[in-house]
Amino acid sequence: MNDESQTMVSLVKSGLTLLSLRRPVTAFLGRSTPSRKAILATSGLVTLSSALGQTTSTTSCTAGKMSYTTEIETGYLNADNAYDLDVELMSQPGFSLEQLMELAGLAVAEAVYQVLPPSSESKPRILLICGPGNNGGDGLVAARHLVFFGYECVIMYPKQSKKEHFVNLVKQCEDVGVTFIDEFPHTNEYDAIVDSIFGFSFKGAPREPFKTALEKMQEVQKKKPEFPIISVDVPSGWNVDEGDVAKTGFVPSVLISLTAPKESARSFPGRHFVGGRFLPPVLAEKYGVQMPPYPGVSQVMEITKPKSKGIDSSWEVEYAAYLEEKGAKEKENEVAAAASQPKSDKKDEENWEQQYHDYCVEKEARLAEEDARKRAAEKESSSS
Numbered sequence: 316m317n318d319e320s321q322t323m324v325s326l327v328k329s330g331l332t333l334l335s336l337r338r339p340v341t342a343f344l345g346r347s348t349p350s351r352k353a354i355l356a357t358s359g360l361v362t363l364s365s366a367l368g369q370t371t372s373t374t375s376c377t378a379g380k381m382s383y384t385t386e387i388e389t390g391y392l393n394a395d396n397a398y399d400l401d402v403e404l405m406s407q408p409g410f411s412l413e414q415l416m417e418l419a420g421l422a423v424a425e426a427v428y429q430v431l432p433p434s435s436e437s438k439p440r441i442l443l444i445c446g447p448g449n450n451g452g453d454g455l456v457a458a459r460h461l462v463f464f465g466y467e468c469v470i471m472y473p474k475q476s477k478k479e480h481f482v483n484l485v486k487q488c489e490d491v492g493v494t495f496i497d498e499f500p501h502t503n504e505y506d507a508i509v510d511s512i513f514g515f516s517f518k519g520a521p522r523e524p525f526k527t528a529l530e531k532m533q534e535v536q537k538k539k540p541e542f543p544i545i546s547v548d549v550p551s552g553w554n555v556d557e558g559d560v561a562k563t564g565f566v567p568s569v570l571i572s573l574t575a576p577k578e579s580a581r582s583f584p585g586r587h588f589v590g591g592r593f594l595p596p597v598l599a600e601k602y603g604v605q606m607p608p609y610p611g612v613s614q615v616m617e618i619t620k621p622k623s624k625g626i627d628s629s630w631e632v633e634y635a636a637y638l639e640e641k642g643a644k645e646k647e648n649e650v651a652a653a654a655s656q657p658k659s660d661k662k663d664e665e666n667w668e669q670q671y672h673d674y675c676v677e678k679e680a681r682l683a684e685e686d687a688r689k690r691a692a693e694k695e696s697s698s699s
């Protein structure tokens with residue numbers, strides 16, 4: 316059986332009936348991806364319908380990326396449910412934290428592969444920023460898998476956990492050539508950043524050194540809006556239910572939700588993946604979430620929101636429009652803030668220049684008048 320028919324069988328097995336196929340399925344599944352250029356050259360339209368009647372999605376692929384005219388139903392977890400589900404996964408079916416972290420990290424590595432596949436000519440360099448908790452642990456696991464997928468990885472891990480499992484994860488990374496740094500580096504040397512700083516236990520406003528890391532990532536986005544920044548589970552600094560209430564301004568270009576998307580992902584504007592192909596049906600039902608129809612043997616599935624501007628507008632166009640709108644709003648706020656401030660030095664300077672100019676004009680006119688008067692008086696005295 317060739318790759319394509321194997322994929323079709325997998326889709327049918329996972330409860331999907333193929334209705335129409337205008338392009339090979341392999342063109343959009345993110346497997347067999349010989350090069351980024353080849354992916355970007357591929358586009359097609361596939362219509363899938365769930366045999367189980369749970370999910371009916373029209374899937375389109377623009378520039379190798381999937382999005383849907385109908386939303387893939389996964390449900391959303393709030394902060395309490397995300398925590399309780401994790402606890403229950405570890406007690407009821409008895410998953411260990413290490414097991415769940417391994418699955419999470421593998422899903423993250425697969426999502427990175429779909430966003431920025433390596434090729435025979437290039438070995439992309441990935442910077443992973445890992446926080447002090449389990450979200451950081453997911454990043455450590457992802458880095459190890461990414462090395463085996465053909466990437467070069469550098470990890471910024473300034474607050475290293477002393478727990479045995481984390482010490483082992485660091486050693487496992489070092490053994491495959493991953494290097495560790497403490498400070499945010501020059502990003503020119505990197506092709507993508509994985510944000511594995513905070514997940515669903517983040518609270519309040521980000522503290523250093525992660526506050527600076529979030530600001531630096533935004534600087535990169537301002538300079539290069541296309542630069543992939545991939546957040547693990549929750550964009551760092553976001554409240555898991557309400558999003559960016561700490562007003563960090565950070566919005567990654569890609570989000571990989573683990574187990575199931577969290578409430579704050581409802582309004583996420585970028586590419587969205589979910590990785591949780593292990594969820595026991597009984598727990599999925601209890602927490603009101605559903606697994607998407609993961610393709611083939613993949614640990615992740617892209618569930619990017621339906622496009623609002625029609626099937627032909629690509630994800631990049633929408634994200635660029637979003638960034639432009641965000642930039643325009645920031646400018647508007649700056650202008651409003653400047654207008655509400657007392658006159659700045661610059662204004663005073665402009666006034667001072669104008670006043671000096673007026674003074675010079677007036678003085679020149681006065682001197683010219685005096686000159687003319689003097690000349691007239693001299694003329695009169697010489698003629699008398």
Ligand SMILES: NC(=O)C1=CN([C@@H]2O[C@H](COP(=O)(O)OP(=O)(O)OC[C@H]3O[C@@H](n4cnc5c(N)ncnc54)[C@H](OP(=O)(O)O)[C@@H]3O)[C@@H](O)[C@H]2O)[C@H](O)CC1
Nearest residue numbers: 415416447448449450513514515516518520521522548573
């Ligand atoms: N089931 C799954 O899919 C799994 C998900 N996993 C991942 O684990 C995270 C949740 O991990 P957790 O350890 O509970 O918490 P976080 O990693 O989100 O963050 C906790 C650390 O962050 C510090 N923190 C919290 N707020 C701040 C702040 N404002 N500034 C700086 N630091 C902050 C906190 O420190 P404290 O001193 O405040 O305690 C912690 O050190 C989940 O999202 C998934 O990514 C697991 O892999 C298991 C399976």
Ligand SMILES: [K+]
Nearest residue numbers: 513547549551
């Ligand atoms: K994160």
